[in-house]
Amino acid sequence: MYDAELMAVATGAAGTLVAAIATSGSEKMRLKVGRFFRRAAPDQQRAAAQAVDDTAAQLTSLSPEAQALAATAWVQLIAHYLDEHRDAMSEVDELAVPDLPVSNVWNQHNTGTGTFIGGDVHGGVTFNYGGASDGGR
Template sequence: MYDAELMAVATGAAGTLVAAIAASGAEKMRLKVAHFFRRANLDQRRAAAQAVNDTAAQLTSPTPEAQALAATAWAQLLARYLAEHRDAMSEVDELAVPTPPASKVWNQSNTGTGTFIGGDVRGGMTLNYGGTPDGAH
């Protein structure tokens, strides 16, 4: 059996991970899960990848029962992994942090004569909606 600290971490991370899969989708979370389970053996990595798919399928109709079942499955998977890889405990919080949405960039080029907002505009303008001011990710 696992110790209380390990189970508390695994259970908390499992619930948050299920919520992140529901919010961000399986595709975005699959990469985070794969990174987290990078120390695992091949069978554990396959089980984690399958768990992402199973969770996404269970959450197509997100009932409290489906979420609880998914969270229980993740808690068990995470507890087994953390028992073997205690150094991964410090990374659990990063696993379930939602991925920020990708920024959307529009380019507008104004040419010609006439008055645009606030005067003449020459050249172009880039709007970066949802990203960082400098466009870095």
Template sequence: MFDAETTAIITGAAGSVVAHMLNGRVDAVREWAARIFRQESKQQRAQQLEAVEQDAAALASRTASKADVTARWAAVLGAYVASHPEVRADLLEMSASPVGSKLMYVQEQNNSGSGTFIGGDNYGRIAPSRGK
């Protein structure tokens, strides 16, 4: 149906969609999908955005495999590029986009003794001392 290059772009874009979902970057997929399906009706765009949410949830809960979700997105993107060849460049962009995870810094701070501490939540009454 497609030439080898277009097939590779579709497959790469589908894989990138799933990689973004697995790395907590559903927001990037949502923005990309809204741009890709911009020519569709409002209802069709909403369906695709809902599919993004459902697939991300299925991957997170492990009720769907990476291979299944990738194959589904390859089919969706393939059908769409067949009727809208102008989105090929957007698919190429997604297939080449770096997939990085969001950085999260988790730290723990334990304090003992009296007084306030910096870098955490203070509970209770804070009474500043007055210098003599």
């Protein structure tokens, strides 16, 4: 049996991980889970990767029961891992922190003379697709 602190951490991480798999997708979360379980034996690493796929499959039903089953499986997997690798306790928060969206930025600058409406045109535009808002600028 695991101690209360370990179970509390594992339970919190499992619930957050299930929610992250539901919102971010299994591909993205498989990378995070792989980084977290890097100290584990190869069979435990494979089990964690398979658990990501299993969780994603369970969540297609969107039922609360499926989410509860997935979270229970993750609690056991995370608790077992943390029991063997106590130094990973400080890293469990990384499973809960969402990755910031990747931003694609394009800059276009226009200058020239000729047949522009209103004369010469000078200026540019920046597209920040998928990134954080910069306050309306």
